[in-house]
Amino acid sequence: MQGLLRGLVYGGLIITVLMTATAWGMWLERKLAARMQSRIGPNVVGKFGLLQPVADLMKLLQKEEIYPIGADRLLFDLAPFLVTTFAIATAAVVPFSAEAVGADLDVGLLWVLALGGLMVIPVWMAGWASNNKFALIGGMRAVAQSISYGVPLVLTSLVAVVFTGTMSLSGIVKFQIEHGWLALWPPGPGVVAFVLFYMALLAESNRIPFDIPEAESELVAGITTEYTGMKFGLLYVGEYVHTMVGSAIAAVIFLGGWDGPFHIASGLHWMVIKTVALFASVYWVRWSLLRFRSDQLMRLCWLYLVPVSLGLVVFAALWRHFVLR
Amino acid sequence: MAVIDESGQAYDHPLYTTLINVPGLSVAVASIDQLLTWGAKNALYIFPMATSCCGIEFMATAAARVDIDRIGSIVRATPRQADVMVIAGTITVKMAPKVKRLWDQMPEPKWAIAMGSCAISGDFYRDLYPTVPGIDTILPVDVYVPGCPPDPQALMHGMLRLQEKIAAKQAGTWRAPELRPETEKMHGPAVRRIDDPERDPAITAEQSRQAGLQSPDAPEGELDWRGAEPVPVQAALELEALLRERFGIEDFPADSAPIVPRDRHLELANTLKAMGYSLLIYVVASHWPKPEGDTFEVAYALRSPNAGAKLAQWRVVLQPGETIESLASVFAAADWQEREQYDLLGVHFANHPDLRRIMLPENWQGHPLRRDYAADTACRPWR
Numbered sequence: 001m002q003g004l005l006r007g008l009v010y011g012g013l014i015i016t017v018l019m020t021a022t023a024w025g026m027w028l029e030r031k032l033a034a035r036m037q038s039r040i041g042p043n044v045v046g047k048f049g050l051l052q053p054v055a056d057l058m059k060l061l062q063k064e065e066i067y068p069i070g071a072d073r074l075l076f077d078l079a080p081f082l083v084t085t086f087a088i089a090t091a092a093v094v095p096f097s098a099e100a101v102g103a104d105l106d107v108g109l110l111w112v113l114a115l116g117g118l119m120v121i122p123v124w125m126a127g128w129a130s131n132n133k134f135a136l137i138g139g140m141r142a143v144a145q146s147i148s149y150g151v152p153l154v155l156t157s158l159v160a161v162v163f164t165g166t167m168s169l170s171g172i173v174k175f176q177i178e179h180g181w182l183a184l185w186p187p188g189p190g191v192v193a194f195v196l197f198y199m200a201l202l203a204e205s206n207r208i209p210f211d212i213p214e215a216e217s218e219l220v221a222g223i224t225t226e227y228t229g230m231k232f233g234l235l236y237v238g239e240y241v242h243t244m245v246g247s248a249i250a251a252v253i254f255l256g257g258w259d260g261p262f263h264i265a266s267g268l269h270w271m272v273i274k275t276v277a278l279f280a281s282v283y284w285v286r287w288s289l290l291r292f293r294s295d296q297l298m299r300l301c302w303l304y305l306v307p308v309s310l311g312l313v314v315f316a317a318l319w320r321h322f323v324l325r
Numbered sequence: 326m327a328v329i330d331e332s333g334q335a336y337d338h339p340l341y342t343t344l345i346n347v348p349g350l351s352v353a354v355a356s357i358d359q360l361l362t363w364g365a366k367n368a369l370y371i372f373p374m375a376t377s378c379c380g381i382e383f384m385a386t387a388a389a390r391v392d393i394d395r396i397g398s399i400v401r402a403t404p405r406q407a408d409v410m411v412i413a414g415t416i417t418v419k420m421a422p423k424v425k426r427l428w429d430q431m432p433e434p435k436w437a438i439a440m441g442s443c444a445i446s447g448d449f450y451r452d453l454y455p456t457v458p459g460i461d462t463i464l465p466v467d468v469y470v471p472g473c474p475p476d477p478q479a480l481m482h483g484m485l486r487l488q489e490k491i492a493a494k495q496a497g498t499w500r501a502p503e504l505r506p507e508t509e510k511m512h513g514p515a516v517r518r519i520d521d522p523e524r525d526p527a528i529t530a531e532q533s534r535q536a537g538l539q540s541p542d543a544p545e546g547e548l549d550w551r552g553a554e555p556v557p558v559q560a561a562l563e564l565e566a567l568l569r570e571r572f573g574i575e576d577f578p579a580d581s582a583p584i585v586p587r588d589r590h591l592e593l594a595n596t597l598k599a600m601g602y603s604l605l606i607y608v609v610a611s612h613w614p615k616p617e618g619d620t621f622e623v624a625y626a627l628r629s630p631n632a633g634a635k636l637a638q639w640r641v642v643l644q645p646g647e648t649i650e651s652l653a654s655v656f657a658a659a660d661w662q663e664r665e666q667y668d669l670l671g672v673h674f675a676n677h678p679d680l681r682r683i684m685l686p687e688n689w690q691g692h693p694l695r696r697d698y699a700a701d702t703a704c705r706p707w708r
Contacts, residue, residue, distance in 0.1 A: 030394065039394060052368070059368035063433070
């Protein structure tokens, strides 16, 4: 009973905080993008345009709902909700501080990777159910990309697991508090693993330079082509939440989670700072680079990322065996 | 008890009449309505229907300096997620059904902005055979942004007026422009008409120089843009020799290309291609109505890109009822160019792989570049 209550409280808290943070994350992205293009970005709706996400939400809520002819209505309706649900559910095991964690699972990392992998299914559902060639191609590209980049994502996470000897996310952070952050220690391979994880994260959340599933110049809007109103909003929010939670997990696994630099003032705020910094850097990359071609994307993954991450796993095992003991 | 609104429509559903009497409910509904309207007017996602030069100004509106993102407008590539369609450019009869279709694909509530003279009225293309005389003949336009093209500030102004319109419609204070008192004030004598008697049609070179219209370095008299005297080039001599020796042609007019017999035209193209003239520059036809029937002239030009860009031109004259051999088997570029001549003039190219209309809709009647084509030929539903 107590567990259920705790789950409800934490669940509500996570959904509220995450959705709010994501809404203003979108605002942050628009402001960053504007700054990078010598523009101003939203500044009319509320002070500094801060009410822009609210206006967007109000607008999306009242738009007409359109089902394309021949669309699979059940899947068409279900896909946006599943995308958002899976993205938020991932956050349940993320330790934001030593206390602020929804469920401190022993296999927290496995939960994260499993739900991240499941994201492929609603995306494919959206692409398939729309009965639209652009959405279908977008969905196929998303599946191909997510499955490919899932491999380096899992392998680089495995590096952290081998080092720390635990799959619990808070266990990984505690190990880092004791021994040093995995991105910095051991010097060299840790950084490489972090960078690979970050790239795989970009690809998993379909961000430039890996955004071929929704390449506007070729596919109109990819899987979201036929979605109107709030269902489009949910698909959109789902992607942002995915990126946000992904950034949080990268911060937990490689950047020491809630641990401050040199253990200075450790706590929730460090986790927030790291997550927002990573989240912003995703959009920094997004507005700076061009997108890969499909074949370049696959080549990068299978010929470079996968072998390097395999090497990293071997290195981690040797380090664990001979140095850490 | 039925409730009757301003437009005279009666609401007598029992649920409605019950709810309307709940104290405070109408205030709450009105507040929610206001909130939704505020959202709708501050997040106008744009679907750009940019068909010509206005599209460039539209891009500038989204870029730095004007930055339409300030008022929360972003550009969406799919009509499903857009609220405003900005029609920027001339709409042709062939384009119109597609524009209408994209408009129908946009979810309600939606608005349209006609950007530039062409989208508003067709402007100086208005009386041309393929032009839609104003986009408001196929979809309801909310804001007209005049200009040719309007500058980014003008489009921004149009967006702000659209926001005002959305808010005014919600508040019930919206009035059509022709009913507003200030309309007459706006359309006073400020507009300078082109046929103004004060305007002198004959502007001399000296006057235009004084007005800064002409560069002070320009020579006196009429400006000669044609450049230097034409000199006989090697290509012309080469083609002339070829036509004299192998085709037995003796007539080489000074001011136009030589005429090649219809049956040897394909052979000439093959010969020239073998000589290095590998690039088809143009296929142009012209129509000469005569009492005994219609005569057509089809002119071809080839270029030899490797040997100093030499040009070879010739004409083929078609008597009434004759067809010309297509060059599509020799030059792939001839395919669409010959289709264009077929579309606009009705010249028939024999052995063409795909002789269909290319510029005009499939159901178009007649060939508009023929001399006897009446400018007011029916083109449903516009004229």
